[in-house]
Amino acid sequence: MGANHQMLADVLRIILILALMVFILSRKSSGIKEYDERQYLARSKAYRAAFWMLAGYFFLYAFLNDVCEIRWADLTTATFIGFFLALSVFAIICIITDSFFSFRDKPGQRFIFLPVLFAANLLLFALNLADGTSILTDGLLNFHSLNLVAAIAIIPIYITLVFRYYHEKRQTEKE
Amino acid sequence: MKNLRLKAARAALDMSQQDLADAVGVSRQTINAIEKGDYNPTIKLCIAICRVLGKTLDELFWEEEA
Secondary structure, three states, X not given: OOHHHHHHHHHHHHHHHHHHHHHHHHOOOOOOOOOOXXXXXXHHHHHHXXXXXXXHHHHHHHHHHHHOOOOOEOHHHHHHHHHHHHHHHHHHHHHHOOOOOOOOOOHHHHHHHHHHXXXXXXXXXXXXXXXXXXXXXXXXXXXXXXXXXXXXXXXXXXXXXXXXXXXXXXXXXHO | OOOHHHHHHHHHOXXXXXXXXXXXXXXXXXXXXXXXXXXXXXXXXXXXXXXXXXXXHHHHHXXXXX
């Protein structure tokens, strides 16, 4: 299999994992369409923050690459890292403002799903390493590192989720 | 500004924030934010809350000028 085909397969695998993640996170357990106006507003703020995060990241990447000539990752890898960063910012803000999880959802699903996603990414990364694939090409981070990046991106999201869950539990008990 | 009238009306019916949230179709945190004055609900949500609590908009949401 050529390098381009392998890259395409890796990118498709990541897209598949992300699509699965979005599908499961957006699935309503009751099947009832809910509308919470405060959550929609909070979510729009999270989209904005993620957008500016991504814009800032690309600006920094271009500046480092072209002006300072500091090269650390190939273009595909750098693009996906930026995407993971923006996705993490979006998810964390949504969790903090409780605009991601609707009231009928079961938080237990998230507590299981995120570690599974984390483990799956780590496993894929380990399998790549076991195949003798390097995450560096000419000293630059290549797309084989993306599973590791995705796994790392899940950690702050999970920590925020756990923190938020216990904070919410305390609030409910107080009320 | 805190909405103590809403909290009192809810408590009078022995409803928790979650009960009211379920009744009007929003999250508990949204009801909490309204009571704490952190969020201004739309007129649609105000009416839904009034209907559930058996109060008028004036009774729950109208602020008299000081």
